[in-house]
Amino acid sequence: MQVPSHVEYEKAKSVEHALELLTRFGPEARVLAGGHSLIPMMKLRLAQPETLIDINGISGLSRITVADGELRIGALVRHGQLLASAVAAGHFPVLRDAEQVIADPIVRNWGTIGGSLCQADPSEDLSAAFGALRAIAVIQGRDGSRRVPVREFHLGPYETVVAPAELLTELRVPIAGDGSGSAYEKVSRRVGDWSIAAAGAVLTLSSDGTVTEAGIGLAAVGAGHFVSTAAEDFLRGQPATDAVFGQAGQVAAEHCQPAADQRGPVDYKRHLTGELTTRALRRAAIRVRARAGGQTV
Amino acid sequence: MTVNGTEYTRDVEPRMLLIHFIRDELELTGSHWGCDTSNCGACVLWLDGTPLKSCTALAAMANGRDIRTVEGLERGGELDPVQQGFIACHGLQCGFCTPGMLMTARWLIDHHPHPTEAEIREAISGQICRCTGYENIVRSVRWAAEHPSGAAS
Secondary structure, eight states: OOOOOOOEEEEOSSHHHHHHHHHHHGGGEEEESSOTTHHHHHHTTSOOOSEEEEOTTOTTSSOEEEETTEEEEETTOBHHHHHHOHHHHHHOHHHHHHHHTSSOHHHHHHOBHHHHHHHTOTTOHHHHHHHHTTOEEEEEETTEEEEEEGGGTEEETTEESOOTTOEEEEEEEEOOOTTEEEEEEEEESSTTOOEEEEEEEEEEEOTTSBEEEEEEEEESSOOGGGBOHHHHHHHTTSBOOHHHHHHHHHHHHHHOOOOOBTTBOHHHHHHHHHHHHHHHHHHHHHHHHHHHTTOOO | OEETTEEOOOOOOTTOBHHHIIIIISOOTTSOOOOSSSSSOTTEEEETTEEEEGGGSBGGGGTTOEEEOGGGSOBTTBOOHHHHHHHHTTOOSSOSSHHHHHHHHHHHHHHOSSOOHHHHHHHTTTOOOSSSTTHHHHHHHHHHHHOTTGGGO
């Protein structure tokens, strides 16, 4: 039988209350949101917090809204909620693509967006998707809030810039214009499993089909901050053709650092990285063109 | 918390998992305790109307909230159409995964009264059955969708 070891439990009523509790209980306290990463880790003694601060009762962190030219996703938004959000998918189909392949429907009912980001698992899909989108994380402390690019959010495996007395409250994604499209591609051993490799692509194209900006997110393959800046640099200024996307995939594959594990050897993961990056770019470009023609794909 | 319409108040250790609270404290043993790793779905019940793998939640997280378990499916001595469907279509052999399957099936049909086969398979994709090969479970769920009032319809 797997049960967590002894732990204290506090229910936060508001963001301010959560910050007060986090300050009072110190660095051995952990925020409990959906619990779908933390509780399994506590069962295995990979995490042994002294106190859990349950934030599920905080209202106002579960909304998906658009304001000031940004898509805003509350940290307590559940995966299933983001998957079902027409607003989120309308602006950034990469989010729906990624959510469709995260865990399973029941886990998606309760696991949260903020929890996934803060868990900072190297195979976590949303870190790659939000990295590709150049999203901003809003982190609240007792003295105010700060905005941190998702590309600077992770310090390493299972480690983020969120300090012990801070709370991630929101993800914000600047809304791009009509010439943009995005997609996510993942290969896993079976439905609901972590990625063997995954790639997200965000493209902005000029009217003549030149790539003006690109975001490439990679999960599970040891890409620094879940992105491939080398592939992005390669793409900028290039024509949006399948040949170029193929080359960009190769660049992404060369610059990532996968580790061999039970999900596969290094060369296989590198191959997948290239292929999935290329596929995601192709699909993102198709979406840009469809959008220009008033369609959704 | 309220479970199947009955209010319960208990003092529990913070580390107690919801599945153990339901089974050991309330003695509602219909919900099964399976893999313990949120993979198998034998422990699925509803928390505030949404299916949850209850081995991956603390009992304390359900404080003040509403739970429905497989024991809460039947109404007035009449089995729920999903239960009837599993009987009619042989949706179980050993029965271990069945309570979780039933709770997910009920939720699916409540939200999508005419699910396609693909939607049924997607809905139960986080649940494991080692007996039926899933074919009969899918048939059972479809039977329930086609018989919203049970065998009488």
